[in-house]
Every structure is written in C-alpha cells, then in structure tokens.
Amino acid sequence: MGFLMKIYHLKYKNKSVPCYITYKKVKNINMRISADQGVKISVPKGLDFQVITDFIESKKDWIIKKVTKFEMMKNINPKILKEGIKLYYLGEEYTLLIEEGDDYVKINNNNLVIFSSDCSHKNIKKVFYQWQKKKSRLVFMKILEDVYPFVQIYGVKYPKLKVKKMVTRWGSCSCSKGNINMNQFLVALPVEVIRYVMFHELAHFIEPNHSRNFYKIIEKFMPNYTVYRKYLKNIRLR
8 A cells, every 4th residue: 555566477387476566665675475465575666677577587486386385275174184184274284183182173383183082083073173163263353353444434334253164155244134254264274365355245345246346445455355366266165
C-alpha cells in the first residue's frame, strides 16, 4: 500500500513464476519466498529494472527449488493416518508419529505426534480432528479480528464464526444470518492463505457475487490475492 510494485515473470520449462517487486526505502535487494506470499522482492527506490531482473535470474535455481517444494504440498486431508506420512499445520510440514497414551496431539520439532488410548485408526482420526478443529478455531478467530476492520468501514457487522469440515469449498457465508463458515482443513495452510479465504468471505457481505467490483475490494487490501487463489487450486481435500 503506497509503494510502487512491479511484476517480473521468471520463466522455467513451460511455467512462469511471478516475482513481486516493491520499491522501498531499503539499501539492498531483499528477496523472500514462502508458500503463502510467493516470491516477494524489496528493492531500493530508483534502482534500474534491468539490475533487478539480472539479480532474479542469478537466483533462478534457488527460486525454482523453493517454488517446486511449494507446489508439491497438495494433499492436506489424507484418508489414512499412519506413521510416516506428512501432515501440515500453518504451512509447515510434519512427519506423523503415533504413540500410546492419553488422547492428545503434540508438535515436537518436525514431528506431529498423536497419542491415542487404543491406537485404532478410528480413534487416531478422532483425536487428530478434534485437535485440528480446536486449533483452527483459535487461528481463525485471531485472523478474523485482524481482517474485520477492513470491511467494518463498509458497515459490515462483526460476523459469527463457524468451523466445519468441508471437502468441496474453503469457506462460505450467510449474509442474512451474519455467519462465516471456515473449513477446518485450512489450518494446514499458511496464515496468509487463510487470511485470503477469510477476507474473501467477508467481502461477500459487501458484494454478494463474484463481480469485478468484488475482486477490486479484495485487491484493494490484498494486492497479491491471485497468488493465494492459485495456491488453493493446488491443494487436494479428498
């Protein structure tokens, strides 16, 4: 907001990686790559665009490696929870471990440990989904608090938040009832992606359809929202 932004498309094979360049009061070129925000580059004001693109091309192998890893994160709702599979929480990857004990879940370094009283698959899934729903509600409530002021200026009342397991959509809303429904599986994804879904649903209280004006509202507060849309298209829910 308030900074000049340009986009450079880094080509590799038959794909294109958008690199979002923002001119700021910085001394050096700074690059950050994440699953939630893509390739973001801060550069000094007035720096020649050719210098910037040469820098990006010099980092091509590293950028592609990071982006490829990001693209591989697809299945966030595995049908079978067994030791060794990968599970995700807020965009981070964890290896599932299962141990006997009182029913609860703990994240330990790079592992997500499910303690189950009987170690049956039914109970393991129950313990995990209960933990996931509890965590997702806490995360979603915090994000709603952060995002709501952007739509409050349009006269939108603070909505009621409902958390559900859904396999066909990331979120939904009921403008007449003042409800927002968020998919609990979203908690597996980076915070900025969740923020996009939350803001997408809130924007429907202003524009009920997916009109050009609807996306203008989103773009006003989230200029890079298309990055998150594309990200979500690569995620499997079933």
